[in-house]
Amino acid sequence: MFKLRGLQFLLVIQWAMCQNLGDLNLAGPLKDMNFSIPEGAGVRPIYQFISESPVIFRATGEKDGIIDIVPKTGMLYLNGSLDWETKAVHRLQVECLDENGDVVKGPYTVTIYVEDINDNPPKFDQPTYTGVVRQNSRAGKPFMYVHATDLDDPTTPHAQLTYSILHHFPNPYPEMLFQIDSVTGAISPSRTGSYYLDPQKQDTFTLVVTVKDMAGMTTNAFTSSADVIINVKESLWKAPATVYIQENSTKTHPVNISQVHSNEADVIYELLEKEKLARFPFSIDQNGVIYVTEPLDREEKDAYSFFAVTKDTVGELVDKPLQIHVIVTDINDNPPVCENALTIIEVQENEGGGSTIGTLHATDMDEKDTLNSRLKFNIESQVPAVPASNMFFVQQDTGILQLRGHSLNKRIAANYSLKVMVTDADFQTICEVQVHVIDINDQIPIFEKSDYHNVTVAESIPVGTVILEIQATDMDEPATGSSYIIYQVEEGDPDNKFIIETDPGTNRGFVKINKALDFETAEVHNLVINATNPEPLVSGVQYNASSRTLFKVFVTNEDEPPVFQKQVYTANASEDIPVNTLLVKVEAYDPEGNTVRYSLEGDVKKWLKIDSTTGNIYTASTLDREYKEVYKVDVVASETNNAAQRSKIPFVLHLKDVNDNPPQLVTDYPTFFCHPLHGGEKALIQATDVDEYLYSPRITFSLGDDADTRNNWEISKVNYTYAHLSPKHSNFEEKVYIVPVIINDNGKPPLENKVNLEVKVCQCSSEKSCFIKLEHENSKPSVGQAVGILLGVLLIIGAVIGGVFFHMKYKQKNEKKSQQKDVKDQTECEVLNK
Known part of the structure; x- marks a missing residue:
């Protein structure tokens, strides 16, 4: 060990001797200093402290056997590798000693911060994870989490982890059935998985989940993986079967009718209406139990559809909405109802036995096509009971009324009142029926005259004029279809020039002009008029000559004005067409065959002219659309020999624009x-x-x-x-x-x-508009202005003098008149005095 440290020391000394530390700013006087040094990298110098006088350098503190100083040279160095995970900060005290060991400088604080390097791979908390997901779970809703840790500095990207799914076994669809949150490690169904996960098809999946450090942004990031085994379970969130509720229930409400279960815990259950109702008679508690809150009435509403939903604590949907169907079942709680308060039936007296004469209609509001709404009919009474008490029969299940074998006779009984009992399984109702026996149509109308001779009318007679009154009689019952008479022109009027109206009270007929008569078309109308009934005649009876009459109409001629072929003539022309251009040809004819002449009225601009013989209309001058785009005149057609006989129709000229006006x-x-x-x-x-x-x-x-x-x-x-x-x-x-x-x-x-x-x-005023400057009082006028001023003054003086002169003359004249009057008065007084 001593030899190794000595070797490291010699290596540091040798490195320091080979380097010019002063040039590299790695040397300096002793003072407080901070150093940031990446972890690892082995033996290396840190800094050399320099002193002017010979001293001995000493380092104490958190050296941990890795950090030391060369006493004679002041070289601070590492004799091993730093490790951020072991110690992130080393705090030392460095001082200078003299030869006697006394401190001459220091101690100074030297702090070494160890910089982290990415030297630790991330590691999952467990090698294998197991999770459960329900079928139809909401996409993006996590059902499990994976987690990994990294020993590197969490404040650096070295420990920033990113999760992803590497493999998906099996993977039967183009898109993965699962997804993972890259930051949190939350695993949830994808949209595809939410739709396709089905334990009947595949109940187990294995995912290979990876985690990368460096936020997964570099290729040299460390990666680890773990297996995730997912079991697919059947969805608890299923729509219940259709619920059947009997109407008008006497149970204590609310009543439990169904229940739903969410795939997730701690959800909030709610019901949503599918249609807006005055009141919604259902509720749900927080266990998913659905209740009906009040008795239901099938006749008011026979079915309900609404949705059950689940929400989380922030109001977001957890499961897909489930549609709930409720059918309200019927009980027999409605009696039969007669469709009409009184059913009236008409039947001819000659109807045969077994004939259907009408139907009694009744309804029941209970459910259709059930025993609750099945109706039965039965005749309870017949008034009068003549000639027998059972003249009528009603079909039990249809309400169809029929005659029995007895013949009706109006002279015996003209009306019958029937009471018909209508019943369902529990209720009964009486319906009123009245049968009117009507007379049969066995009499034909007979005219009072077989020939109404003739009438002469002018062809100008107004439409609607009555030209003849006719009368036929019918012996059948009055005010019935058997006796009412319809008059029609049977022959001689192919163009429907005539119409006949009937007075329903008297059966009198009025022959009227229906269309304008025309002497030139028909001078005489030979009419054959018939009389019929709206009700068919009974078998064996037919209309004959007694129901027909003759009438002749002579039409006299009148001089009529010409008639145009059209009601209005129009033309379209460009405004720049040449003068004398043909625009349109108008045509009229005279009913009497007289020659027609044409002229124009209202041509205020004199733009048009018409050929009086042919009716051709031409341009007479240059047209101008900008003056009048639609130009209207009247075309007059008059008889050549009688100008008073004239007709007039409009001619409308539409002018099309050409670019003939500069801007x-x-x-x-x-x-x-x-x-x-x-x-x-x-x-x-x-x-x-x-x-x-x-x-x-x-x-x-x-x-x-x-x-x-x-x-x-x-x-x-x-x-x-x-x-x-x-x-x-x-x-x-x-x-x-x-x-x-x-x-x-x-x-x-x-x-x-x-x-x-x-x-x-x-120059502008404050209102931003030009204004005229006035001349100053002391400014001198020009020669022209001076002359003008002089003339003005002279005119004023002349006017004043003239006024004075006329005033004096007027005064003298008045004084003379006054003197003459005084003389006259004095003379008269003298005469009177004498």
Whole structure:
């Protein structure tokens, strides 16, 4: 041992002699110092302490047989390897002694921090782990953990561990059935596993789980592995079988009806409604027991579906929702109900025995197609009981009413009242039935006249006019289908020009004009009118000549106006078509065959003309869509020999746009800039185009190409109709500038317009608008202003003098009149006195 230490000491001395420690900053005076040294690496110098006077260096403290100092040279060195796992910090005291052993300097504290290196592989707590997972467990929900430790420094990546699954035996699917949290080692089913794990197919899996240090980020990380054996158990979380609950139960509620079990402990059970109900009559406790909280009524609701769910303490779902089905079973708690308070049946008196005359309908709210809702029918009474007490029969299970073999006779009994008992297994109800015996249709209608001769009407007679009243009678029972009369034109009216309406109270018929008559089409209508009943005649009875009558209508001619072939004429034309272009041909004819002449009315723009003979309409002048896109006029057709006979229909011309208007600059507001300019000013300018565009007008702005404009102004697009005009510098005088602006549209072909835009540079008010400066009082007027002022003063003086002159003349005139009046009055007084 002594020889080994001596050898190590000599190696350190030899290394120190071969190195210039001062150049490497590994030498210096004795003072407090800290060193960080990686663990391992064996014998090596640490630092050399230097003293000006010869001294002996001594080191004491936590040397642990590894750290020492050369007494004569002050070389602090390692004679072995440091180990972080054994000791992470060594604290020493270094001092200088004289030849007598007295301390002349120090002691100073020297602290050596051992730096950890990754020299320990991670190690699992156990070589094999065993876990249990339930079928259908939630994906990502851990069912077990693996854990490993690493002896290296936990504050460094050396001990940062990462878990992963290396192998999966067996692995029947493209994706693993299990997953592991790389940080915590938690093992849980993957999405695939949550769906496919099934103990019937595979109940045991073996996972090879690895753990790496260095956070698994480097290739030289240490790795360990362990086997994880997983047993798959059948899921406890299963939907129970359909629950059947008898309605109107008298048990004390709540009543236990089912139970569910989660695959995991300490979960919170809840029920979720599948449909919104006024009240939800089910609950669940924290053992998974499901209760019905009140009696149920099948007739109110016969089935319920809802979900059972489990949640953890933070409200997250633990298991997949289970759907619970509840069927409410029926009891016989509803009596039969008559569909109608009174069932009325009509039957002809000649109906034969066994004939079905009607059906009595009743319902039962209990479950359909069960004994609880099975109904039986039986006739309890018949009033009157003539000519027999059993005139009717009801089928027990259908409610169909039939006649027995007896014939009905209205003269004996016109009505029968029946009480029918309707029963189910426990209840019974009486339903009322009334049978009306109706007369058979064995009489035909008979006209009072076989010929109503004729009537003469003008062809212009209004539609709806009554031209004849007719009458037939029927001896069957009044106010029935056997006696009501329907009148129809049987012959002579193929175009339905006439219609006959019946007064239901009197059976009187009114012949009316149904469509406009036309002398030119038919001058005479020879009508054959029949009378029938809506109820079929009984066998052996037929309609004959007594149910027919004749009537003749003469139509007189009237001069009618021309008739157009159409109700309205339209045309589409481009606004730039040449003058004299044919737009449309209108046609009219005169019913009497007179010649027709055509003319136009309402052509305020004089855009159109019409050939009075042919009806051809042409353009008469240039069209303009921007003035009127839809141009309407009236076309008049009149008889040549009688202009008063005229007809009029509209003609509508739809004009299609062409690009015939250049864009215009909007000048509704002035363009100005406030003086002095500071830079960055913008003025908004707008352009419009009256032409039609498919989407919107797209107008481009540019400036004139002269040098002055280019040097002073610039223009930038805002959108399709606006742009900004900006000065390019701030050296502008107060005056009006003319800026040439070029605007182009996007028509086909495009049009251009050059506009000289007036732009003012002016002093602005606080409202940012130009204002006019007033001249000072002491400023001298110009020659023109002086002349104007002089003329104004002279005019004012002249007006004043003239006013005075006229006033004096008026005063003199009034005084003269007053003197004359005084003289006249005095004369009259003198005469009276005499």
